[in-house]
Amino acid sequence: MSFRVASVPASGEDSLIARYFKPIATDPGAFALDDDAAVLKAQGADIVVTTDAIVEGVHFMPDDPPDTVARKALRVNLSDLAAKGAAPAGFVLTLALRAVEDAWLKPFAAALGEDAKSYACPLLGGDTVSTPGPLTVSVTALGRAPADKMIHRSGARPGDRVVVTGSIGDAALGLDILKGGAIAKALAGDAAARQMLVGRYRVPQPRNALASAIRAHASAAMDVSDGLAGDLTKLCAASGVSAAIHTPGIPLSRPAAALRASGAVSMETLITGGDDYEILCAIPEASYEAFAQDARKAGVAITPIGAVIAGNAMPSFLDAQGRELALKRRSWSHF
Amino acid sequence: MSFRVASVPASGEDSLIARYFKPIATDPGAFALDDDAAVLKAQGADIVVTTDAIVEGVHFMPDDPPDTVARKALRVNLSDLAAKGAAPAGFVLTLALRAVEDAWLKPFAAALGEDAKSYACPLLGGDTVSTPGPLTVSVTALGRAPADKMIHRSGARPGDRVVVTGSIGDAALGLDILKGGAIAKALAGDAAARQMLVGRYRVPQPRNALASAIRAHASAAMDVSDGLAGDLTKLCAASGVSAAIHTPGIPLSRPAAALRASGAVSMETLITGGDDYEILCAIPEASYEAFAQDARKAGVAITPIGAVIAGNAMPSFLDAQGRELALKRRSWSHF
Numbered sequence: 001m002s003f004r005v006a007s008v009p010a011s012g013e014d015s016l017i018a019r020y021f022k023p024i025a026t027d028p029g030a031f032a033l034d035d036d037a038a039v040l041k042a043q044g045a046d047i048v049v050t051t052d053a054i055v056e057g058v059h060f061m062p063d064d065p066p067d068t069v070a071r072k073a074l075r076v077n078l079s080d081l082a083a084k085g086a087a088p089a090g091f092v093l094t095l096a097l098r099a100v101e102d103a104w105l106k107p108f109a110a111a112l113g114e115d116a117k118s119y120a121c122p123l124l125g126g127d128t129v130s131t132p133g134p135l136t137v138s139v140t141a142l143g144r145a146p147a148d149k150m151i152h153r154s155g156a157r158p159g160d161r162v163v164v165t166g167s168i169g170d171a172a173l174g175l176d177i178l179k180g181g182a183i184a185k186a187l188a189g190d191a192a193a194r195q196m197l198v199g200r201y202r203v204p205q206p207r208n209a210l211a212s213a214i215r216a217h218a219s220a221a222m223d224v225s226d227g228l229a230g231d232l233t234k235l236c237a238a239s240g241v242s243a244a245i246h247t248p249g250i251p252l253s254r255p256a257a258a259l260r261a262s263g264a265v266s267m268e269t270l271i272t273g274g275d276d277y278e279i280l281c282a283i284p285e286a287s288y289e290a291f292a293q294d295a296r297k298a299g300v301a302i303t304p305i306g307a308v309i310a311g312n313a314m315p316s317f318l319d320a321q322g323r324e325l326a327l328k329r330r331s332w333s334h335f
Numbered sequence: 336m337s338f339r340v341a342s343v344p345a346s347g348e349d350s351l352i353a354r355y356f357k358p359i360a361t362d363p364g365a366f367a368l369d370d371d372a373a374v375l376k377a378q379g380a381d382i383v384v385t386t387d388a389i390v391e392g393v394h395f396m397p398d399d400p401p402d403t404v405a406r407k408a409l410r411v412n413l414s415d416l417a418a419k420g421a422a423p424a425g426f427v428l429t430l431a432l433r434a435v436e437d438a439w440l441k442p443f444a445a446a447l448g449e450d451a452k453s454y455a456c457p458l459l460g461g462d463t464v465s466t467p468g469p470l471t472v473s474v475t476a477l478g479r480a481p482a483d484k485m486i487h488r489s490g491a492r493p494g495d496r497v498v499v500t501g502s503i504g505d506a507a508l509g510l511d512i513l514k515g516g517a518i519a520k521a522l523a524g525d526a527a528a529r530q531m532l533v534g535r536y537r538v539p540q541p542r543n544a545l546a547s548a549i550r551a552h553a554s555a556a557m558d559v560s561d562g563l564a565g566d567l568t569k570l571c572a573a574s575g576v577s578a579a580i581h582t583p584g585i586p587l588s589r590p591a592a593a594l595r596a597s598g599a600v601s602m603e604t605l606i607t608g609g610d611d612y613e614i615l616c617a618i619p620e621a622s623y624e625a626f627a628q629d630a631r632k633a634g635v636a637i638t639p640i641g642a643v644i645a646g647n648a649m650p651s652f653l654d655a656q657g658r659e660l661a662l663k664r665r666s667w668s669h670f
Contacts, residue, residue, distance in 0.1 A: 034573055035488050036415045036557050037385040037478075042377030050372040051427040051475060055464050084372045092386040094429070094473045129388050133468010138429045140386060140475035143372075153370050222371050238369055 016128060020105045024113030027090060027122035038124035040090055045144035048086035052076045052225075053094075053138035059275075060202065061178050062134075066104045067111035068202040069137060074115050076225065077141035079206035079277040083223040085151040085215030086143030088121035088208060094138040096131040119208060149215055156220035156239035156282035160308040163291075165207045165278045165300055167253040168228050172273020173265065174201030186264040193255035200253075204277035210302075213294035214281060221281035227272040230330035231280055232315050236308070239282070243315035245306035247271070247325065268327055271317065282308050351463060355440045359448030362425060362457030373459035375425055380479035383421035387411045388429075388473035394610075395537070396513050397469075401439045402446035403537040404472060409450050411560065412476035414541035414612040418558040420486040420550030421478030423456030423543060430463045431471040454543055484550055491555035491574035491617035495643040498626075500542045500613045500635055502588040503563050507608020508600065509536030521599040528590035535588075539612035545637075548629035549616060556616035562607040565665035566615055567650050571643070574617070578650035580641035582606070582660065603662055606652065617643050 022033050029039040040047065054073050056062055074091060081088055093112070116123050121141065174197035176183040187194045206223075214221050220239050224231045228250070236243050247267050252260060259265040283291050288304070295302045306315075317325040357368050364374040375382065389408050391397055409426060416423055428447070451458050456476065509532035511518040522529045541558075549556050555574050559566045563585070571578050582602050587595060594600040618626050623639070630637045641650075652660040 031487065035419075037383045037419045037421070037485065039480075039485055040382040040384055041482075042380075042382055045377075047375040047377055047382055047477070048372045049375055049425075049427055049459055049477070051429055051460060052462050053429045053431065053464050053473070055431065055466050057467070058465060080371045084370075086372070090384075092384055092475055094386055094388045094475075096388065096390065096431075096468075096471055124384055125386060127387050127473070129390050129471070130393060131390050131468055131471065132392070133431075133466055133471075136431055136464070136466065136468075136471065138388070138462070138473045140427055140429075142382070142384070145374075147376075150372065150374055152366065 016100050020109040021123065021126070024109060024116060025123045027124065029090065030122060030124045033125060040124065040142055043144060046147050046150060048081060048084055048143040048145050048150055049140065050077055050080040051138065051140040052080065053136055055136045056134035064202055066108040070108045070112040071115050071203045073137035073139050074112060074121070075204045075206045076277060077139045078119055078121060078208055079204060079223040079225070081141055081143040082206050082208040082211045083214065083221045083279045084143070084145065085149065085211050086145040087211060088119050089142045089144045090122045090124040091139050091141040092124050093126035095126065095128045096136040097128060098131060098135065145215065151214055151218050151221045153220055153222050153235045153238035156235060156241050156308045157284065158241055158308050158310040160219050160282035160284050161288055161304045162232070162243050162245060162306040162308060163281050163283050163302050163304050164224065164228065164251065165210060165302050166205065167251045167256065168224070168276055168278065169256050169270025169273055170197050170200035170253050171275035172269060173256060173259065174198040175275065183259065183265065186259060187255070196253070197255055201275055204275065206277055207279045207300050209298040210279060210295060210300045213291055213298060214279065216294065217283055217287040217291035218281040219284055221279055224276040224278045224280050226274050227330065228276065228280065229271045229317060229327055233330050235280060236315050240312065242309050242311040242313045243306055244309055245315060245317045247317050248320045249303065249305045251301070251303040268325060272327065272330055351435050355444040356458065356461070359444060359451060360458045362459065364425065365457060365459045368460060375459065375477055378479060381482050381485060383416060383419055383478040383480050383485055384475065385412055385415040386473065386475040387415065388471055390471045391469035399537055401443040405443045405447040406450050406538045408472035408474050409447060409456070410539045410541045411612060412474045413454055413456060413543055414539060414558040416476055416478040417541050417543040417546045418549065418556045418614045419480065420484065420546050420556070421480040422546060423454050424477045424479045425457045425459040426474050426476040427459050428461035429473040430461065431466040432463060433466060433470065480550065486549055486553050486556045488555055488557050488570045488573035491570060491576050491643045492619070493576055493643050493645040495554050495617035495619050496623055496639045497567065497578050497580060497641040497643060498616050498618050498637050498639050499559065499563065499586065500545060500637055501540065502586045502591065503559070503611055503613065504591050504605025504608055505532050505535035505588050506610035507604060508591060508594065509533040510610065518594065518600065521594060522590070531588070532590055536610055539610065541612055542614045542635050544633040545614060545630060545635045548626055548633060549614065551629065552618055552622040552626035553616040554619055556614055559611040559613045559615050561609050562665060563611065563615065564606045564652060564662055568665050570615060571650050575647065577644050577646040577648045578641055579644055580650060580652045582652050583655045584638065584640045586636070586638040603660060607662060607665055
C-alpha cells in the first residue's frame with residue numbers, strides 16, 4: 001500500500017494521506033496507516049470479500065459533491081455485504097486522482113470517515129495514484145459471516161417469495177434529472193421531488209440493518225445495482241429457476257409513483273435502471289412471516305413482488321392485467 | 336462486485352468476465368465468479384490486507400505487454416505480503432478499461448492465472464469498469480499470518496543489521512531504457528543487459544519464499560517500492576531509529592554494477608529509483624545467522640548493507656571512504 005506516513009521527509013503522497021485519511025483510520029488493525037498492510041481479525045468467521053469501483057462520468061457526475069462520491073463508493077460495497085448476510089468488517093480504498101485539491105479531498109475524507117463509523121466498517125488502508133483520466137474510487141470491502149453461511153445467488157427454489165427492500169427506480173430518475181432529461185422537465189416545478197431522486201442516485205442507502213435477517217431466512221439474495229429486471233434474471237439463472245413478478249406491486253417512491261401514473265416514465269425504465277442498491281431476495285414461504293417481523297425490527301421496508309417458479313425461462317414481469325412486459329433490455333452494462 | 340456471470344442474457348461486462356476471468360477463478364471461495372462476493376477462510380490466522388494500483392503511463396508503459404502488466408499488478412501486492420511475513424491467500428482485481436480487446440485481455444488473464452497459481456494466491460473476484468482514461472489495474476491482496484505476528488515497519492532497534500534481498504536499482508534503469516534515456520544509449524550494444532533491466536521494471540520478483548524467515552527473524556520489514564533511500568528513511572522513522580548504510584555493499588546486478596563502474600549511473604540514481612520490490616528488513620545480530628540460513632534454504636539472496644543506529648537523524652548512505660552521499664531526493668512520489 002502507499003497509504004504510508006513518515007514523520008520525516010514526507011513525499012507529496014505521504015502528506016496527502018497523513019492530512020486526509022490518517023484521522024479517519026482509527027481502527028487498531030489499520031496501524032494508523034503507518035504500515036504497508038492492515039490486519040483484520042476474522043473472529044472465527046468467514047471473511048466475505050467484495051469490490052466495486054465508481055468512475056467519474058460513469059457512476060457519478062463530475063460535479064457531484066465530494067461527500068456524496070465518498071459515500072457512494074463505500075455504500076455500493078456495503079450493499080453487497082448486506083445482500084450476502086455479512087456484517088461489515090473494514091475496507092481499503094484506492095483513489096486515482098488528477099490533482100490534490102483540498103476543497104475536494106477534505107469533504108470526501110470527512111464523509112468517508114462518517115460512513116465508516118456509522119456502518120462500523122473502518123478504513124484499513126489504501127493507495128493513491130495520480131491519473132490524467134477520470135477520478136476513480138475503488139473500494140474493497142471485507143465482512144464477516146458465520147462459517148459457510150454467506151447467502152448466495154443460487155439458492156432460490158420454486159415457491160419462494162421474491163422480495164425487494166425500499167423502492168425501485170428512483171436512482172435512474174435521479175440520474176435523468178442530473179442529465180437534464182425528460183424527468184427534469186416533468187418535475188420542473190417540484191424541487192423537493194427532484195432533490196429526493198437525485199439523492200437516491202448520489203447516495204445509496206445500503207440495507208445492512210437487514211443482513212442478519214437475510215442470513216436467517218433468505219434462500220438467495222443479491223443487491224440490485226444494474227436494474228431489477230436484469231439482476232433478478234441473474235439470480236434466477238444462478239438458481240436454475242424462473243420467476244413471475246407482479247409489476248404493480250413493485251414498491252415505488254412517491255415521486256416515482258406519480259411520474260408512473262402520469263405516464264412520464266415507464267415501468268420498464270424503473271426496473272431496468274441501475275443504482276438502486278436495494279436487496280433482492282428469495283424467501284421460502286414458511287419463513288416469510290419471521291423474515292417480515294425481523295425486517296420490521298430492523299426498520300427496513302420490504303415488499304413481496306412475486307414468486308419463484310420452476311423452469312429456466314427468463315423471469316416475466318406482468319402488468320395489472322397479467323400481460324407480460326416486453327423488455328427491450330434488462331440491465332445496464334459498461335461494455 | 337460485477338465479476339458476475341449469468342448463463343442467460345449476458346451483458347457485455349458479464350461475457351467479458353466469463354470469457355477471460357472465470358477460467359482462472361478456480362478457488363472454491365471464488366464461487367466461479369458467479370456471486371457478488373467471495374469467501375476467504377481465515378484458518379485461525381490474522382488476515383493481512385494490502386492494496387496497490389498500477390496506472391498506464393505511471394507504473395507501466397502503454398506498450399508494455401499485457402502479460403507483464405498482469406504480473407506486475409499482482410506482484411507489487413504479493414511483495415507487500417512477503418515483507419509483512421504473510422502467506423498469500425487470495426486477491427480481488429479492479430480493471431478500468433477503455434475498451435475490450437481480445438488481443439490484450441487474453442494474455443493478461445492467462446498471465447494473471449499463472450501467477451495466481453504459482454504464488455498460491457487465487458483470484459477471488461473483482462470489478463470491471465469502463466474509463467476514457469488510462470488503463471488502471473487495482474489489486475487488493477489478502478494474506479494470512481499467525482495471530483499478531485505480522486511484521487511491522489516499526490520494530491527496528493539499534494544494533495540490528497539492515498538487509499536487502501536481490502539487487503537494487505535495476506528497475507529504475509529498465510524504465511530509463513524504455514524511455515530511451517541515457518542508459519538506453521550506454522547499453523546500445525548490449526541487448527541482453529537491456530532486456531534484463533527492462534524485465535526487472537516490468538515484472539517484479541516478489542520474495543514470498545522469504546516470508547516465513549522474515550516472520551521468524553526480522554524486527555522490522557517493508558518492501559522497497561519507492562527507492563531504497565526513501566523506504567529505509569520511512570522504516571527508520573516508524574521505528575524511531577536511524578541507520579548507516581555502506582553503499583558499496585548494496586547488491587547490484589551485473590549490468591547495474593558495470594554502469595556504476597563506468598560512471599554511466601550514480602549510486603543516488605540506483606538507491607532512489609522506484610520499483611525494486613525487494614525486501615528491506617532489520618535483523619537482530621543474534622538472529623542473523625539463522626536468518627541467512629533460512630534465506631539460503633528459501634533460495635533468496637540476501638545482503639547486509641549496514642546497521643540500525645540510535646537517534647532520529649535520517650539514515651546516512653556512506654561511500655567507500657566513509658563520506659556521506661548528499662541525496663537530492665530520497666524517493667518517488669505521485670504528487
